[in-house]
Amino acid sequence: MLLGNVVFTWGCYKVSQSKASEIDTHNYVFGTLLSALLFSLGHLAVALIVDGQP
DSSP states (O other): OHHHHHHHHHHHHHHHSOTTOOOOHHHHHHHHHHHHHHHHHHHHHHHHHHHOOO
C-alpha cells in the first residue's frame, strides 16, 4: 500500500502543481485517500466473490 500511496502522491503532484514547485500537503492527502479508496474497492470485489451474494 505504501508504494501505491507514493505513486498517487506523485501523480497528484504532477497534475496539480507547476514544474518548479514543491510537493504540497494536499498532494499527500489526496494520494492517501485515493490509494485507500482503490484498496478498499479491490477488497470489496473479492469479498463479494467469496461471499457469493451481491
